[in-house]
Amino acid sequence: MPFEREIAEHARRRGKALAMGSKRKLEEFAAAGLLNARQRIAHLLDEGSFQEVGLFAVSERAADRDRSPGDGVVTGYGRIDGREVGVVAYDFTTLGASSAPVASLKFQHVRKTTIARGIPMVILGEAGGARIPDVMGARGIARTRSHQVYDRRRQTPWVTAILGQSYGSPSWKAAMSDFVLMRKGAVLAVSSPKVTAVAISEEVDPEELGGWRMRTEVTGEVDQAYATDQEVLGAIRRFLSYMPSNANEPPPRAPVPPGSGEGMARILDIVPEQRERVYDVRRVIEVVVDRDSFFPVKERFAKVLTCGLARIGGRTVGIIASNPIFKGGALDPQACRKATGFIVLCDSFNIPLVFLTDTPGFLVGVEGERLGLAGQIMNFNHALEMATVPKLAVIMRKSYGQAYINMGGTADEIAAWYSADVSFMDPAAAVNVLHGVRRQADPERFEALRRELARDTGAYDLAAGFLAQDVIDPRETRAWLIRMLAVHESRASGGIGRHHMATWPYNF
Amino acid sequence: MKRIEVKAETPGSVIRHEVVPGDAVAEDDPILTIESMKMEIPIPAPVDGRVIEILVAPGEAVAAGQTVAVMEA
Structure with missing residues (x-):
């Protein structure tokens, strides 16, 4: 057989690289019910679609060459629902997936390709931090500058999932991403509890430092948390189903599931007639949008404002709804931060915004002022002014004061339910x-x-001055939105917005 | 079993208790309702668990951040 020796050597090298870093660690992953980096990729992507780059890459240090398959990171391309994505999975079994120069080259290669070819980037994060000794010394640390790029411009969607202990590199990637998920039990922080404990001479509880409750409820840096790797990977696929592959495409359309809109008649039972009674606006969203299409973003953070992706008549929309069941729907600084980030996401990827409003106003008080309420309200407003996607608003009940402007007052079309109540206070x-x-x-x-x-x-006062374009029965909400989304399709630009906020900060 | 303090997020006055000590509750189930900003606002269970004690009575004023009930989970 020609090339017999080469074929055998190729198979040997490939087998060694695919075996990853450590058999013992792979067994530990399996025993703990966790997927390893390669299993995660296989689970994430359409079957057989993974095209790897960098399988034969290893550490640049001679001493580590034999024990650093892939240099601790598995990279390549694959398909999700038939659409191409770039993927980077940190391989914790290889030197703790610590960041090193060759691994960074691999990351940057995939990053550049996703931008040049207009496809999303998916990062499966788990790493102990920077590799030692590679980054030690003046040259070690200063050289890392050339491996990192921090000027993401939202050309294509970025998703990061934190699936284990994550310090350093994957934490930065999460902070730069449009959507962040976490497996419960994983930890997301700048430095490990060990390094942190040494630095501040204090024992640190990993969950308190960066566990899922802290990240989803206190800081809002993580959008969703799930119990298993498989659930997280499924949620990545679902998030991308709402998104265009890049900022120069409209979001994909989906068939409308049977039964959508059937709950509209129930809406009168969900929203109480007595205006001092509260309700959960998520029940309203569920009946208005296409069946089972609501996908919440930062659901556990700033609960007074519900934000999420959904489909209405098969079109992707971003829903922004005040939720009276929490704090009466009064908007606090955290809610403004959540709204601003969500508007930036939707506008950057051509997703129309839909407001559902029932709020007594901004939550004024000492706490809000200490958190910079005025600045946060104006960031929220600025984002609305910069947004060029269609904006539709439904004023359900109350909308008072400055919050009226923030919660749909600047929309392209405003419908007031007959129960609307709008004033300075x-x-x-x-x-x-x-x-x-x-x-x-x-x-x-x-x-x-x-x-x-x-x-x-009242609603008719607003409509009399043509400050709302219609007064509708709550049961007509879905039909009104479907019709107005069709009218407001941005035909002249093929559904592509101007993306004035593509370079806005990653976090608000 | 972990002891969990349930805190009021907004100031207001207690209208009614929604559960009695000993009741099992799911996350986000209302434990009591307060009036604040002209609204009846539920104070929800932060986690799944059991209510051990409710510390404020109807009519009583509560401050933001005040512990109003104790749960175990």
């Missing part, structure tokens, strides 16, 4: 502010003043 609160009368002190006078202040605050 809640009429009942205005009685206290303007007349100094409290309900308990003088119920009769209070009610008379409240009625007077509640004049001209």
Whole structure:
């Protein structure tokens, strides 16, 4: 057989690289019910679609060459639902997937290809940090500059999943991404608990330092957390199903599932007629959007504002809805940060925005002021002004003060439900502010003043001045949105926006 | 079993208890309802678990951040 020796050697080298870093560690992964880097890639991508680059790469240090298959990272291309993506999976079994020069070259190769060819980038993160001794010394650390690129411009979607201990490199990638997921039990932090403990002379609990509750509830840096690797990988596929492959494409259309819109009649039972009663706006979203299509973003962070991707009539939309069940739907600084980031995501990838509004206003007070409420409100407003995607708003019940502007007041089309109530402030609160009368002190006078202040605050008052384009029955919401999304399709640009916020910060 | 303090996120006055000590609750189930910003706002269970004690009575004022109930989970 010609090339017999070469064929055998090729098979030997390929086998060694595919065997990854350490048999013992691979067994530990399996025993813990976790997938390893190659299994994760196989699970993420369409079957048989992975095209690897860098299988034969190893550490540039002679001493590590034999024990660093792939230099600790598995990279390449593959398909998700038939569409190409770039993928980088940190291989923890190889030197703890620590970052090193050759691994960085591999990352940058895939990154450049995804941008040049207009395909999403998926990063499966798990790493102990930078590799020692590679990064030690002045030359070691200074040289890392040439391996890193920090000026992402949102040309294509980036998704990062944190699937184990993640310090350094994968944490930066998560911070730069459009969508971040985490396996419960994984840790996302700048430095490991060990390094942190040494630096600040204090024992650190990994979960407290960067566990899923902390990242999804306190900082909001992680959008979704799941119990298993498989669930996380499934959610990556689902996120990408809403997204275009790049910023120069409209999002893909999907068939409308049977049964969509059937719940619209129930909407009158979901939203209480008594305006002091609260409800969970997610129940409204579920009946308005295509069946089972709502995919929440940062659901556990700033719960007063529900944000998420969904489809309406088969089109991807970004939903921004105040949620009265939490803090009455009053918007706090965290909610503004969440809204700003979500608007940047949707606008960068040509996804129309849909507002569902029922808010008593911004949550004023010392705590909000300390967190820079005014600045956060203006960032939110600035993002709305910069957005060039279609914006549609449904004012369900209350919308008061500056929050009226933020929550749909600048939309291209506004529909008010007949239950809408719009003013500078809640009429009942205005009685206290303007007349100094409290309900308990003088119920009769209070009610008379409240009625007077509640004049001209209804849906028809808004529509009379053409400040809303229609007054609709709540049961007509889905039909109105489907029709208006079709009208407002950006035909002149083929559905592509101007992306003024593509270079805005990664995090708000 | 971990002891978990349930805190009010907004200031207000207690309208009613939604559960009694000993009840099992799921995350986001209301434990009690307060009036704040002219709204009846539920204070939800932060995790799945059991309510051990409710520390505030109807009519009582609560401050933001105040512990209003204790759960075990």
